[in-house]
Amino acid sequence: MTPGAAASDAAALIERLVLEYHEPELEMLDRLGEALYRETRAHIGPGPQSVATADQVEAAFGALASELASHFRKEENVLFPLLLRALEEPELASMVRGPVAAMAAEHRALPALTGGLTAALRLFPGATESAATLAALVAHLSDHMRVEDEELFPRMR
Ligand SMILES: [Fe+2]
Ligand SMILES: [Fe+2]
DSSP states (O other), X not given: OOHHHHHHHHHHHHHHHXXXXXXXXXXXXXXXXXXXXXXXXXXXXXXXSOHHHHHHHHHHHHHHHHHHHHHHHHIIIIIHHHHHHHHHSGGGHHHHHHHHHHHHHHHHHHHHXXXXXXXXXXXXXXXXXXXXXXXHHHHHHXXXXXXXXXXXXXXXX
């Protein structure tokens, strides 16, 4: 593939990543945050469903939401434009390896964040909409990370 063809092929994949993964996942996060707030507060009472455990759920959600928003911003504003430029100008390839490795490392750290929220949410078995939305988000994210790790990032190696 010529550098121009490689770049336009990667540009199409990047557009798909933003439209089919980043944007819907940010919407899922909004829905999840709203459901968590509503459902944990509705179930607060004596026993394990205390204000403190609702705060734990909220903290775990906050950690996940801010990590994802920042990861998507770094990809869209820094990594993706850099990657496209390096495909057009192969002498720039060495500049992209560090950022690709950093994003891949953030992918590997994600299961700990989603797992933390899943564990905190188990304290609220009545929060069924939250649990279903979180499960859908986790599945979507796993597909998203796989496409980047297996289809996009190897183009820069
Ligand atoms: Fe992404
Ligand atoms: Fe990513």
